[in-house]
Amino acid sequence: MTSLPRRTALAAAALAAAATLASCSSGPTADAADGSSGSGGWEFTDDTGTTVTLDEAPDRIASYSDYALGLLSLDVEPVAVFGRVDVASDERFAEYPEAADIPVVGNSYGEIDLEALAETEPDVIVVGLYPEDREGTLALDGPRYGLADVEQQEQLEAIAPLITVVVGGTGSDVIDNFNRMALALGAEQSSVDEAKTEFDAAAADLQSAAEESDLEVTQMYADASSGIYLAKPDDEPEMELYRSYGVDFTDLNPDDGNYYWDIYSWENAAQMMTGDVLLVNVEGFQADDLAAQATFAAHPALVAGQVHAWNQVAMDYHSQAGHMEQLAEILRSSQDVNPA
Amino acid sequence: MLTTTTTGRPRRALAVAALLVAVAAACLVSLLLGSNRLGLGTVLTALVDRSQDVGDVVWGSRVPRTVLGLLVGACMGVAGAVMQGQTRNPLADPGIFGVTAGAGLAVVIGLYVFDASSVLATLVLALVGAAVASVVVFSVAALGRGLSSPVPLAIAGTAVSALLIAATSYLVLADETTLAGYRIWVVGSLSGRSLTGITPALVFAVLGLLCAVANMRSLDTLALGTELATGLGESLLRARLVGLAAITLLTASAVALTGPIGFVGLTAPHLARALVGGGHRWLLPASGLVGAVVLLVCDVVGRLIAGTAEVEVGVVLTVLGGVAFVLIVRRGRMARL
Numbered sequence: 235m236t237s238l239p240r241r242t243a244l245a246a247a248a249l250a251a252a253a254t255l256a257s258c259s260s261g262p263t264a265d266a267a268d269g270s271s272g273s274g275g276w277e278f279t280d281d282t283g284t285t286v287t288l289d290e291a292p293d294r295i296a297s298y299s300d301y302a303l304g305l306l307s308l309d310v311e312p313v314a315v316f317g318r319v320d321v322a323s324d325e326r327f328a329e330y331p332e333a334a335d336i337p338v339v340g341n342s343y344g345e346i347d348l349e350a351l352a353e354t355e356p357d358v359i360v361v362g363l364y365p366e367d368r369e370g371t372l373a374l375d376g377p378r379y380g381l382a383d384v385e386q387q388e389q390l391e392a393i394a395p396l397i398t399v400v401v402g403g404t405g406s407d408v409i410d411n412f413n414r415m416a417l418a419l420g421a422e423q424s425s426v427d428e429a430k431t432e433f434d435a436a437a438a439d440l441q442s443a444a445e446e447s448d449l450e451v452t453q454m455y456a457d458a459s460s461g462i463y464l465a466k467p468d469d470e471p472e473m474e475l476y477r478s479y480g481v482d483f484t485d486l487n488p489d490d491g492n493y494y495w496d497i498y499s500w501e502n503a504a505q506m507m508t509g510d511v512l513l514v515n516v517e518g519f520q521a522d523d524l525a526a527q528a529t530f531a532a533h534p535a536l537v538a539g540q541v542h543a544w545n546q547v548a549m550d551y552h553s554q555a556g557h558m559e560q561l562a563e564i565l566r567s568s569q570d571v572n573p574a
Numbered sequence: 575m576l577t578t579t580t581t582g583r584p585r586r587a588l589a590v591a592a593l594l595v596a597v598a599a600a601c602l603v604s605l606l607l608g609s610n611r612l613g614l615g616t617v618l619t620a621l622v623d624r625s626q627d628v629g630d631v632v633w634g635s636r637v638p639r640t641v642l643g644l645l646v647g648a649c650m651g652v653a654g655a656v657m658q659g660q661t662r663n664p665l666a667d668p669g670i671f672g673v674t675a676g677a678g679l680a681v682v683i684g685l686y687v688f689d690a691s692s693v694l695a696t697l698v699l700a701l702v703g704a705a706v707a708s709v710v711v712f713s714v715a716a717l718g719r720g721l722s723s724p725v726p727l728a729i730a731g732t733a734v735s736a737l738l739i740a741a742t743s744y745l746v747l748a749d750e751t752t753l754a755g756y757r758i759w760v761v762g763s764l765s766g767r768s769l770t771g772i773t774p775a776l777v778f779a780v781l782g783l784l785c786a787v788a789n790m791r792s793l794d795t796l797a798l799g800t801e802l803a804t805g806l807g808e809s810l811l812r813a814r815l816v817g818l819a820a821i822t823l824l825t826a827s828a829v830a831l832t833g834p835i836g837f838v839g840l841t842a843p844h845l846a847r848a849l850v851g852g853g854h855r856w857l858l859p860a861s862g863l864v865g866a867v868v869l870l871v872c873d874v875v876g877r878l879i880a881g882t883a884e885v886e887v888g889v890v891l892t893v894l895g896g897v898a899f900v901l902i903v904r905r906g907r908m909a910r911l
Contacts, residue, residue, distance in 0.1 A: 342747050458766030459833070459886050497883035500766050501610035501636075504629040505882065527766060528634025 278418045281400035292357030301360045304550030306330045308421035314354040316340025344382030356394045365402040367493050405475025408549040429551035436555035443562035444480035452484040452509030456519040461499040469494040484509045503529045511568045513544035534571035586856045589849040593863035600870040604640040609877045609884050639764040643870040646828040651865020653824035654839030659793035660817040667840045672731045673825045675738035676707025682745050694771045697830035704826040708818045762835030762888030775827045782823030789816045793854040837895030838865045
């Protein structure tokens with residue numbers, strides 16, 4: 235029987251889905267030092283408090299796909315990329331033609347071609363980590379996000395030291411920490427400033443769209459067997475960020491003790507039908523599948539056709555600017571389907 | 575013959591009658607209890623008058639999953655009994671003939687190539703995959719030492735399964751979309767499935783049951799050992815083919831409707847054997863009834879232990895079914911097979 239591995243696979247999948255968006259309220263990042271090349275060497279303390287020391291500043295960077303996108307947006311070109319999904323068909327890379335030539339050394343969670351990675355001779359490898367709870371607890375003993383296990387992580391560390399990006403805390407903290415790392419890895423301050431200008435404009439636009447529309451936005455994932463996963467805005471840095479610009483996210487049980495999601499079986503769908511707009515995770519059920527669920531079919535937002543596929547986006551200025559423009563457009567084109 | 579228990583006909587009839595009552599009770603419980611804690615009156619009113627069914631909870635969720643549980647549980651129970659009889663292996667499961675692996679690979683190919691995920695498409699794919707795998711396994715075994723012993727069949731099944739699972743893993747890992755679809759499909763669950771498209775599955779399930787019925791006498795004879803069975807005039811080829819057809823049709827129907835659900839096929843025949851003895855004329859229907867009860871009860875348990883969420887019946891079965899199976903093995907009943 236294979237039920238147990240199946241369960242594990244699902245748990246891993248759920249964790250992965252959760253982690254793609256997860257957060258913490260206080261990252262151990264406050265005392266982290268900027269990368270510096272003083273006295274000839276290079277030193278950087280990452281979000282986990284781990285200090286990486288090299289003889290000189292690294293210029294060959296291997297990165298998990300999300301951070302590779304952020305680095306590319308700041309004109310830092312990685313020498314190798316690995317991702318949780320097929321990088322070659324990952325639409326988020328489409329705007330960077332130069333990315334087509336970067337060797338892809340992993341296309342699936344926990345699958346990294348170590349030989350191919352080693353051949354690119356990276357100086358550092360950028361990986362991510364998501365907290366385990368709202369307090370921001372980090373499982374520093376376990377493998378980093380996207381890695382199969384501690385053994386694989388050790389194999390990676392044998393190739394080059396790891397720099398860990400913690401995706402937790404407030405959205406702006408995550409972005410600030412990312413920028414700090416990018417600058418240490420060779421990004422120009424002018425590139426960061428430029429990206430910030432774009433980000434600020436998008437944020438202002440999202441803010442005005444949120445004010446004009448006054449809609450409740452539900453961010454969720456759903457599938458047949460597990461039901462509906464309702465993301466909690468307190469635990470997701472991106473949602474926390476957008477909420478600070480006035481976006482009203484569905485938040486039915488902010489303090490019920492569950493981290494990141496509240497899960498509703500299909501029988502309980504009616505309990506979470508308060509939203510005017512549904513942002514549905516691209517990996518789960520889309521509008522057609524949702525309409526086929528008898529207990530969900532009456533959702534006013536679904537009936538009104540206000541369901542949008544929602545992809546996970548990296549926490550950097552440029553990626554977030556694009557995502558906020560997308561959300562502003564959705565808000566402006568949607569109606570209030572739950573008039574008070 | 576599997577008749578070390580001297581079970582008399584009246585006692586068997588009584589046991590089957592009790593099982594029928596248990597099935598009815600399990601259906602009732604499945605309709606009344608769920609993760610949405612509706613009152614008894616609310617459910618009954620909704621059952622009688624669908625317009626009173628707020629949020630379509632009863633008709634949109636409880637009725638379909640109860641029907642599916644009944645059908646799939648019965649299919650898995652009977653398929654398990656036929657499998658164990660055919661192989662004379664008390665630990666036989668749908669994997670032993672490569673049936674599940676074949677169905678799984680076909681469903682993944684369907685997702686990968688055609689993006690096909692409807693019940694009908696899954697059913698056809700699962701059926702084709704299960705049938706192809708069965709035929710391959712059967713042919714490999716027949717080419718080797720022949721069909722006289724269940725061992726070559728089991729070895730061929732295991733080998734073909736391994737090959738099919740490797741192919742499935744390759745496709746799943748090669749494509750994220752396929753992986754997502756497979757992940758959802760592969761967790762056996764009665765939740766979130768509608769009765770739309772159930773008709774073809776029902777037809778195949780009935781055909782499978784007919785094959786199982788046609789195989790009953792042969793299964794009794796095979797239990798004596800193949801040499802004796804041949805001596806009694808049993809056509810091994812026919813007996814194996816009909817048995818394989820039953821297993822394939824029943825497993826594919828069940829798998830297409832709810833995804834692969836383990837342990838029912840494994841444990842239901844053991845429980846049934848304890849109640850009605852080893853004669854397949856009684857064992858097959860009893861296994862079907864036990865399978866339905868086990869699946870429905872485990873589904874209800876999964877609905878009640880996770881707050882507003884639910885635990886998939888496949889997971890509940892792994893835990894409870896695993897424990898039950900160990901108990902059965904420890905009591906030594908399997909030794910009699």
